[in-house]
Amino acid sequence: MSVRHTWDVTGGIPVLVTENGISTTDDSRRIAYTQGALNGLFAAIDDGIDVRGYLHRSALDNYRWGDWKPTLGLIAVDRETFERHPKPSLAWLGDVARRGRP
Numbered sequence: 317m318s319v320r321h322t323w324d325v326t327g328g329i330p331v332l333v334t335e336n337g338i339s340t341t342d343d344s345r346r347i348a349y350t351q352g353a354l355n356g357l358f359a360a361i362d363d364g365i366d367v368r369g370y371l372h373r374s375a376l377d378n379y380r381w382g383d384w385k386p387t388l389g390l391i392a393v394d395r396e397t398f399e400r401h402p403k404p405s406l407a408w409l410g411d412v413a414r415r416g417r418p
């Protein structure tokens with residue numbers, strides 16, 4: 317895991333995960349990917365690595381480089397009306413945050 321590698325290479329400087337996520341239209345895959353990443357992150361914390369925070373890749377599916385793809389966000393955006401629609405992964409990650417563990 318890159319958090320462990322970073323911790324080792326820097327001699328134990330605290331780690332902040334600034335961007336983690338997966339590009340997929342299947343939100344169940346997004347949840348599974350994020351759960352795996354957070355399980356690894358919490359295992360690193362349990363082993364004494366000083367992790368200061370975690371930020372998901374993107375809150376919104378956003379317009380990048382002339383396209384709406386890849387979809388990386390926890391909130392879908394209607395391409396016509398720009399209405400925002402929370403995905404199940406947003407509720408899942410909120411529950412994780414409230415519990416403090418995946």
